Amino acid sequence: MSRSPILTRHSEGGAVPGPGEFHSSETPWHFGDPLSEQRAAATGVIVVDRSDRSVIEIPGTERLSWLHTISSQHVAALPDRRGAEDLSLDANGRVEEHFVLTDIDGVTWIDTEGARGEALLGFLTRMVFWAKAEPAARPDMKVITLIGPGAVSGPVAELLEIDADAEIYQAGSLPETHHEDEPLGFWRRMPPIGEHRDLPVVDLVIPEYVLLRWWDALVEAGARMAGSWAHDALRVAARRPRLGADTDERTIPHEVDWIGGPAEQGAVHLDKGCYRGQETVARVHNLGKSPRRLVLLHLDGSSDRRPAIGDPVTAGGRTVGRLGTVIDHYEWGPIALALVKRNVGADAELLIGSAEPDTHEPISARIDPDSIREDDHVQAGRAAVERLRSGPATPGA
Structure with missing residues (x-):
């Protein structure tokens, strides 16, 4: 433009x-x-x-x-x-x-x-x-x-x-x-x-x-x-x-x-x-969960440096996600969106960026717990599978 x-x-x-x-x-x-x-x-x-x-x-x-x-x-x-x-x-x-x-x-x-x-x-x-x-x-x-x-x-x-x-x-x-x-x-x-x-x-x-x-x-x-x-x-x-x-x-x-x-x-x-693409949407909705989820991160603001979109999100030395938009909020300070693996909990200690030589030190981050929406309901497709696995009900049971 x-x-x-x-x-x-x-x-x-x-x-x-x-x-x-x-x-x-x-x-x-x-x-x-x-x-x-x-x-x-x-x-x-x-x-x-x-x-x-x-x-x-x-x-x-x-x-x-x-x-x-x-x-x-x-x-x-x-x-x-x-x-x-x-x-x-x-x-x-x-x-x-x-x-x-x-x-x-x-x-x-x-x-x-x-x-x-x-x-x-x-x-x-x-x-x-x-x-x-x-x-x-x-x-x-x-x-x-x-x-x-x-x-x-x-x-x-x-x-x-x-x-x-x-x-x-x-x-x-x-x-x-x-x-x-x-x-x-x-x-x-x-x-x-x-x-x-x-x-x-x-x-x-x-x-x-x-x-x-x-x-x-x-x-x-x-x-x-x-x-x-x-x-x-x-x-x-x-x-x-x-x-x-x-x-x-x-x-x-x-x-x-x-x-x-x-x-x-x-x-x-x-x-x-x-x-x-409907097949994937229906399968996830009826049978499983998405492999990742979008969360809100609070970043360590002690440095003037900000990580970049696409930087890796790591926990315990392994990559667990991808960083999205990074921005300074008027009340919360530096925040970001990130796609992280579903099994990463709100208490995880996260690092943004790489600790490889000749790179910036990684920045620590925490997931905002309010941004994690747990969905524990049993999907219709999953319930049907479980019923099939359990076999027919015993007469008189």
């Missing part, structure tokens, strides 16, 4: 670009005080430039029924002005793509990680065949995000005409985009984030030519400018994974809590027809 107009305008006033890769150098990483920016979301509202995301539009009368057959979410009967999170899986059930879709006024809009936009569009285009659906890239459409209670009540919400009772994934047209000769712009309620998962989130998908206009209007209405650092910190605290950063080529949906329909804020519906 090209440099965001918001970063260009505010670069001399304190806006700092991201260091690259998963912290885009083309959008603001922070505006001079990243910890204060996070704190502002707790009681007010912040606005974050996420115009590094890729946007795709899909018109066509069969767009939803077609998407339903090639992805993991149940979207065939998705109502107008509603959205969902969705996945594309490979034949072995591993996550290839994660995206958010919104259907509004006869068009399905998709946004995903900027680096994955071309690959996702290529997949969708190849899978159209004879369906009446026309996926196309929309680089002129940008995403900005509001976080905090002020996103759904007060002057900012009134400006956007957001219903305070709007449900998660509900969407609505923005007041300045009611003209037929303009591209569609809309707001969309997203799952809450923050350490208690109680901070409302609203995305705006808008034409680039009104990006600065909307940014200024939101700030004037009381939103504080914040960078992607704030968004990542609040997302990590809520254990909301990001494709590529918190997943790898082996990740299956169960490992990162992407199971569930829109009502469960998931990306894989368990009651729908066939799709690629």
Whole structure:
């Protein structure tokens, strides 16, 4: 993507670009005080430039029924002005793509990680065949995000005409985009984030030519400018994974809590027809547990150095996981997401990184016990297997 107009305008006033890769150098990483920016979301509202995301539009009368057959979410009967999170899986059930879709006024809009936009569009285009659906890239459409209670009540919400009772994934047209000769712009309620998962989130998908206009209007209405650092910190605290950063080529949906329909804020519906990778999803759901799980780590903050995405997580000298997003939180200090083996408990003493010669000393870490969700229920498939193994009941027993 090209440099965001918001970063260009505010670069001399304190806006700092991201260091690259998963912290885009083309959008603001922070505006001079990243910890204060996070704190502002707790009681007010912040606005974050996420115009590094890729946007795709899909018109066509069969767009939803077609998407339903090639992805993991149940979207065939998705109502107008509603959205969902969705996945594309490979034949072995591993996550290839994660995206958010919104259907509004006869068009399905998709946004995903900027680096994955071309690959996702290529997949969708190849899978159209004879369906009446026309996926196309929309680089002129940008995403900005509001976080905090002020996103759904007060002057900012009134400006956007957001219903305070709007449900998660509900969407609505923005007041300045009611003209037929303009591209569609809309707001969309997203799952809450923050350490208690109680901070409302609203995305705006808008034409680039009104990006600065909307940014200024939101700030004037009381939103504080914040960078992607704030968004990542609040997302990590809520254990909301990001494709590529918190997943790898082996990740299956169960490992990162992407199971569930829109009502469960998931990306894989368990009651729908066939799709690629469904066998793995069904097998894990009915017979077993995922080999890894996503956890929140608290890192030793005594060093100024931070480990990197993809660094190994070790316990007792053996590798037990992979590090994901690493960020400094305004209350908790350095935190991170990690995919670790399921048998690693909350009391495990973990090290991040390698202790090999000519490398940095590893950083110690602990799993946040609240991030481990034990699921002890017996799956239906496992119960059936056990009944078969135990044989028929003895008459009269």
